[in-house]
Amino acid sequence: MPFKIIHERPKCIACGSCAAVAPKYWEMSEKDGLADLKKCTMNGENEERIVSDEEAPLNREAAEVCPVQIIHVEEIKEEKKKK
Numbered sequence: 001m002p003f004k005i006i007h008e009r010p011k012c013i014a015c016g017s018c019a020a021v022a023p024k025y026w027e028m029s030e031k032d033g034l035a036d037l038k039k040c041t042m043n044g045e046n047e048e049r050i051v052s053d054e055e056a057p058l059n060r061e062a063a064e065v066c067p068v069q070i071i072h073v074e075e076i077k078e079e080k081k082k083k
């Protein structure tokens with residue numbers, strides 16, 4: 001089951017915790033000091049990335065250590081096909 005990682009980037013306080021626990025997925029921007037989700041796509045001002053089952057736990061850790069709780073890991077449920 002794939003997961004969607006969402007980062008509400010404008011609310012980031014640049015604490016660096018996500019990049020510390022999951023540097024494979026998170027890094028601190030050299031431009032403005034905020035966190036960036038690596039290989040993400042932008043959805044408005046949010047960063048998003050689809051990851052596999054195996055990649056979710058590290059990102060959940062990042063979500064847990066984020067002091068402002070702006071990292072979300074959501075399961076992508078298969079949409080039922082309409083006939």
Ligand code: SF4
Nearest residue numbers: 012013015016018066
């Ligand atoms: S843990 Fe949260 S507030 Fe801290 S840098 Fe990462 S996204 Fe920003």
